[in-house]
């Protein structure tokens with residue numbers, strides 16, 4: 001999703017080891033070391049990145065503290081600030097992989113601060129402990145921010161600013177620094193804020209100038225720090241809250257009821273804050289900007305700023321002018337929040353916590369996550385309801401955004417986490433009756449298109465993730481998506497199912513009496529429903545019936561007695577074609593001229609909306625692309641496409657590319673059309689549906705062109721600057737880059753196929769196999785155990801110049817070997833990542849084309865599952881018949897209406 005976007009977890013992991021980084025630095029201009037959401041780009045030739053590292057490292061006292069690990073060094077390639085402006089909405093603060101606590105300074109940046117902090121000039125409103133990274137829509141979480149004053153004017157606490165509207169202060173220029181597990185910024189009242197985290201707790205260190213007083217415009221404030229906690233959240237959604245400060249111990253606890261950022265309902269959050277380093281002078285509460293030291297408790301306070309505060313003496317001698325604040329968070333209770341903080345940060349040792357965070361990130365050993373709810377089920381222990389572990393507390397944010405690149409990436413680099421997420425999906429189905437599409441803060445989020453959890457489940461199935469996955473229930477869950485329409489399909493499942501089943505498309509003028517939801521997006525929902533159904537057909541096949549070379553788990557699949565399912569869903573998987581209007585023209589006005597003439601591109605045939613009568617209506621082909629009304633099709637708008645044009649959606653038939661290519665006029669025309677799409681400005685890389693279009697040249701026997709466009713978009717659209725992510729990161733943008741640059745393959749989500757492109761590195765290796773039984777919660781990627789298996793991708797004829805900052809020279813695969821044997825297919829299966837192996841790619845400056853070219857022949861192309869000509873003959877016959885019938889029916893209805901009107 002772009003505007004209304006999904007999630008990303010700051011999960012910095014380094015399972016992918018880029019040998020070339022260490023072996024030959026000159027060899028690259030960019031290196032991507034990716035984390036689930038933090039993706040780190042680094043350029044040894046780039047003074048801005050390399051230089052800023054050096055500078056900041058000395059200004060951060062704790063940075064140098066971590067020296068005991070060579071591989072630690074690798075963390076300097078990470079710049080968490082990438083994508084923190086220009087709509088990236090990346091969370092750059094301190095966190096652990098899958099950590100629930102995510103601390104950062106929040107900025108008052110309208111429409112940009114979805115993750116709290118933005119690299120712009122807006123003032124800082126506070127420091128808060130939980131965020132979602134990369135999302136669109138309303139800002140997420142950001143509950144219970146702290147704010148710090150070095151003192152109050154005239155030493156009168158009522159003269160300090162308390163409310164959200166009064167307290168914001170600018171950041172000191174160039175004082176922002178972020179590194180894995182650490183974030184710091186100075187605000188203009190002289191306070192330096194640093195933060196680091198454990199799983200559910202944040203440790204802040206607030207440092208003061210140390211002078212006897214600070215001079216403000218309003219007067220002089222003697223040195224006597226005041227720290228406040230506000231019950232607000234980033235989207236100001238609180239409907240109820242309580243807060244209490246203990247004047248003796250200084251402990252502040254509280255809770256509130258808040259709204260989710262892209263969904264319905266509400267959630268509760270709790271915190272527990274303790275302070276260390278200075279004696280307490282006064283405590284109290286505030287509502288709006290009115291503070292009092294008489295009330296130590298606020299109960300049931302509604303919307304807006306309200307909270308508690310403590311004013312301290314000067315910090316103790318040994319604290320060197322700083323005060324520590326330790327904040328535990330919980331979604332269960334205040335007690336849990338306190339317990340979390342006490343357990344995880346008993347020692348109050350900032351350097352130790354930061355060091356542990358960095359080690360956790362390096363080793364990828366941390367396994368505590370909110371994405372699949374492990375945070376609560378594992379760490380807090382008692383999120384169990386009923387007899388079995390309840391995993392429904394997970395946050396997926398929006399699967400619409402993450403199913404294409406992010407979930408498949410986890411399957412390769414963290415199969416254990418992906419397995420748990422599959423289990424969480426199944427548990428959510430079990431407890432709530434439907435798989436989620438979007439889910440945040442324990443609430444249902446809005447469904448943007450299809451029921452794409454079906455794709456995530458099929459993807460796991462075909463790639464053999466089996467551990468403790470209840471496939472029978474998983475199958476039941478996807479069937480529920482396909483067959484049973486929920487009352488509100490805006491929040492889960494699918495809509496217009498009666499028509500979908502009867503007609504094979506969503507009529508633009510459908511009458512849906514089974515459920516409600518935004519009755520729009522008939523094309524984009526339709527192509528996704530078709531793909532979802534195709535994925536169900538894959539799930540309907542067990543390992544024994546699998547004829548393809550695909551790797552499949554050897555599990556018994558009792559539901560496959562339902563062979564009818566395979567046929568049914570395979571058929572529905574072809575429904576995208578019901579939207580194909582072979583005579584739809586690409587009509588547009590050329591903005592570069594003032595002429596009002598409507599002109600036409602040479603490309604004919606597009607997916608178009610269809611009526612109940614089976615006839616097509618014209619939907620402008622370019623609408624919702626960057627060159628025509630880009631912002632006209634969001635969740636709550638009425639068009640037939642979602643966040644993308646009919647041009648874009650006309651390419652979405654990953655299950656049936658050979659048919660699509662034929663419909664578009666054959667390989668040559670298809671290639672021209674796809675190139676035109678990328679050249680003309682219709683393509684928008686800031687949203688996930690565009691990812692696969694970069695690689696679809698593979699299906700037309702021109703894998704070189706996929707490489708060409710990938711190397712165009714990285715770096716013109718994806719690069720190492722703060723604006724270097726073209727749209728809401730959604731976890732997905734970073735994943736796209738990791739696939740394209742790092743791994744040299746791109747997944748066709750839901751299928752066992754990865755399309756091969758030359759990576760940007762001399763050699764890349766990923767730990768193969770799953771090792772799900774190991775006692776360590778995840779694989780130890782950095783132990784070079786003898787028995788470790790690796791999937792190695794090696795570039796032969798690697799040339800540093802190829803990886804230029806501005807796209808460098810073109811690079812094309814000339815030939816390939818898999819485990820020493822000639823390999824001409826332009827795709828591989830998951831077996832490579834599961835079993836390990838060596839994929840050698842010989843590259844050169846010219847595209848390898850023609851009969852002897854690499855990956856160009858029919859037998860080299862990725863799978864298309866609808867190549868049976870008889871299938872399509874039958875399909876066309878049925879389509880003709882049905883269309884005739886509908887026309888008659890509609891005609892009869894209209895005539896009937898005229899009579900009934902009684903005029």
Ligand SMILES: *[C@@H]1O[C@H](CO)[C@@H](O)[C@H](O)[C@H]1NC(C)=O
Nearest residue numbers: 172175186190192207208209
């Ligand atoms: C940040 O604040 C601290 C504490 O007041 C101060 O020592 C430091 O010099 C400041 N740094 C910058 C870049 O202003």
Ligand SMILES: *[C@@H]1O[C@H](CO)[C@@H](O)[C@H](O)[C@H]1NC(C)=O
Nearest residue numbers: 483484485486497498513514
């Ligand atoms: C639609 O509603 C009807 C009547 O309640 C029900 O019989 C049918 O199964 C529903 N169809 C779907 C696809 O949910």
Ligand SMILES: *[C@@H]1O[C@H](CO)[C@@H](O)[C@H](O)[C@H]1NC(C)=O
Nearest residue numbers: 543544545552553554555556
């Ligand atoms: C699959 O597993 C079953 C029993 O678990 C075994 O009998 C069978 O040989 C296995 N099939 C393959 C192809 O490995």
Ligand SMILES: *[C@@H]1O[C@H](CO)[C@@H](O)[C@H](O)[C@H]1NC(C)=O
Nearest residue numbers: 715716717719723724725726
């Ligand atoms: C980096 O990416 C951003 C976002 O896509 C883009 O606006 C910018 O022009 C790119 N910078 C370079 C140097 O290519």
